[in-house]
Amino acid sequence: MNETFLIGGMFAVTFSVRYILFAMAGKVKFPPWLNRALEFVPPVVLMAIIAPNVTMPKGELWLSPLNPWLIASVIAVITALIRKDLLTTIVVGMLTFAGLRFGLGM
């Protein structure tokens, strides 16, 4: 079944990454450039996921002040810069989105 392969595969790669160094108990060292490259991974990957979601929510590029996904994202980024608190950012972003989409019917 598809979900079995999906979950099994996700487990295998996730656990391998978490376990390999523990298993070898530190006999391996990364070259410095790889360590540096790893620092970029989380934000870059996350942004590569977010960008199409909020700029093309209906499948086509929609760079407009009428795009609630985009505007709420901008508000969320500003909130994150000011408050540096994940929960606040999520709540403000969601409320903005809900207000624009359902309050103003955008």
Add this chain to the structure above:
Amino acid sequence: MSSQCPRGEQSQSPRHTEFFAGASATVPLLVGAAPFGIIFGTLAEPNGLSALGAIAMSLIVFAGASQFIALGLLAAGASIPIIIATTFIVNFRHILYSANLVAKVRHLPHHWRALMAFGLTDETFAAVNNRYQAQGNLQQAHWFYLGSFLAMYSNWVFCTYIGLTLGNIFPQMQNWGLDFAMSVTFLGMVVPYLKTRPMLVAVLVAAVLAVVSHDLPHKLGLLLSAFSGIAVGLSLMMLGNRNNKPQVSQ
């Protein structure tokens, strides 16, 4: 269901103290993780993952960001190998955490190290790292780790279940813009990283390329933009180090 001392030891033994200290040090982080777990649960079925699959994923994979990404990719029709490859890339950061912790777990038997590896999350790493910074005594520190891990784990699985239930009670929840919750949560996670110019450029490159390459099959654009962003950021960082110039601020 609280299990008392299995071997009839005194309840004040260090391992209990460490275990509960680990769990309570993790409580504030649970508050941040809970909505994430609930949203994962509500999004699962609308995005094409069964309820059983969602619970199994939380129980077996136990990796927040990649579970969300898997949902997004499932909904977009990505193939399973692409989802697994993306999971690998997204979770590769854990190797940095384990590289940090390896000196602290070297003395432990393999089954302990395997269990701790399974429970290695951003939150538990943060909690355990504080514990190691505060006191160097490693004797029972793995019980602190276990306490933190089990707090995160039970919270994550429980919140997944709550989310699934809410999603069933309010089936129209998927039209409430909860898909945006994933984007906004990720945005909130990205912003704290944007402290240096190479990082900022890397993220912008990835964003633009992800939009441009959106129509490539199997979500290959995601990997392409991620690798490009990393390559550009790394190059800028190394050029900056080589020139050894003070950072230009505007």
